[in-house]
Amino acid sequence: MTRPLLVEVIAWLPGRGVKPHDHQTWGIVVGLDGEETNINWLRRDDGSKPGFADLTIGHEVNVGPGDTAVFMxxxxxSVRNDGETTTLSLHVYRKSLAHTDRSEFDPDQKTVKPCPKRERKAA
Ligand SMILES: [Fe+2]
Known part of the structure; x- marks a missing residue:
């Protein structure tokens, strides 16, 4: 079953962000206000050992107003707000992230585990 697009605006307070993760769907981020640092990671292992992931930083991209970042x-x-003001960015994903089996990574511990599932409840 094809899930609908997810469109959301995300705000990061100064000093906040999110750990390395994948999306298991394509997505595009457009900066609206402030500047986020997007860190793109490369996986060095082959994914054959459950729970293990060896990541290294590939490159960093600063996403400011009008800038875009695209994900397969x-x-x-991962994302950080290194600035002194709250950032805003528009996110569009092909599938709702409540219906993808995403993973989150800890580069220091070299681990990978499922992301907690997002739940959307009717108002
Ligand atoms: Fe993300």
Missing amino acids: PNDIH
């Missing part, structure tokens, strides 16, 4: 399903990234 297996791309791994």
Whole structure:
């Protein structure tokens, strides 16, 4: 079953962000206000050992107003707000993230585990 697009605006307070993760769907992020640092990670292992992932930083991209970042399903990234003001960015994903089996990574511990499932409840 094809799930609908997910469109959302995400705000990061100064000093906040999100650990490395994938999306298991394509997505595009457009900066609206402030500047986020997107860190793109490369996986060095072959994914054959459950729970193990060896990541290294590929490159960093600053996403400010009007800038874009594009992700394919297996791309791994993390986000930081290193600025002094809250950032805003528009996110569009092909599938609702409540219906994808995403993973989150800990580069220091070299681990990977399922992301907690998002739940959307009717108002
Ligand atoms: Fe993300």
